[in-house]
Amino acid sequence: MTDKRYIALSTEVARHYQAGGADANGQIPERKTSAGGSMPCRHCLSDIAAGEDYLVLAHRPFTAAQPYAELGPIFLHAKRCARYALxxxxxxxxxxxxxxxxxxxxxxxxxxxxxxxxxxxxxxxxxxxxxxxxxxxxxxxxxxxxxxxxxxxxxxxx
Known part of the structure; x- marks a missing residue:
């Protein structure tokens, strides 16, 4: 196996959304409370625990819009979390x-x-x-x- 890196959403982008910044659709992220289960935060790459607040928003994981630059929903802890470091x-x-x-x-x-x-x-x-x-x-x-x-x-x- 080759050495690989598993790269999470950048802290700069996460903080933008957590501060109420507009998502890829120009909308403010929706704030919800987790019921638990599979709700992966794209910044810390861990599940959002039951009772924790989270954001649901539209994200485009590409630098520019183009035909292959898919946009879709992601979850993110509502409060600051540490970026996945491993x-x-x-x-x-x-x-x-x-x-x-x-x-x-x-x-x-x-x-x-x-x-x-x-x-x-x-x-x-x-x-x-x-x-x-x-x-x-x-x-x-x-x-x-x-x-x-x-x-x-x-x-x-x-």
Whole structure:
């Protein structure tokens, strides 16, 4: 297996949303209280616990709008949380999941066709290695297999 980084939403972007900044649709994030379950915060890459306030908002995990720059809902702790720091490890929250969707993107932020796959959570590292080995792929998105929601970005370590 190659060395990889599992990259969470940046702290700058998280603080923007937590401060009430507009999301990718130009709307203020909605504030809710978690009932528990699978509610992954994209900044700390851990589940939002029952009773904790969280934000639901539209996010585009790309630098610019273009046809392949998908926009979708994400969850985020309403109060400040520490950014996921163990980038060289698969986030623990994924280990409890059944499946994830992985998809490779090129340097132009376009999907590299033929790289999308749904894998068992236990196979994330191997599947990400296979996708990252494709010469056109620069990074991988990990997404929910059921709802296609963006989770994090996976890159080869420097």
């Amino acid at each position: 980038e060289d490890r698969v986030p623990e929250m994924f280990r409890g999941w059944d499946r994830l969707m992985l998809r490779g993107y090129g340097a132009d932020d376009r999907i590299v066709y033929g790289t999308g796959t749904v894998v068992a959570a236990a196979e994330i590292e191997t599947a990400a290695d296979e996708i990252l080995a494709h010469p056109e792929v620069r990074y991988v998105h990990a997404r929910s297999a059921k709802n296609n929601c963006y989770q994090c970005r996976i890159e080869q370590a420097d």
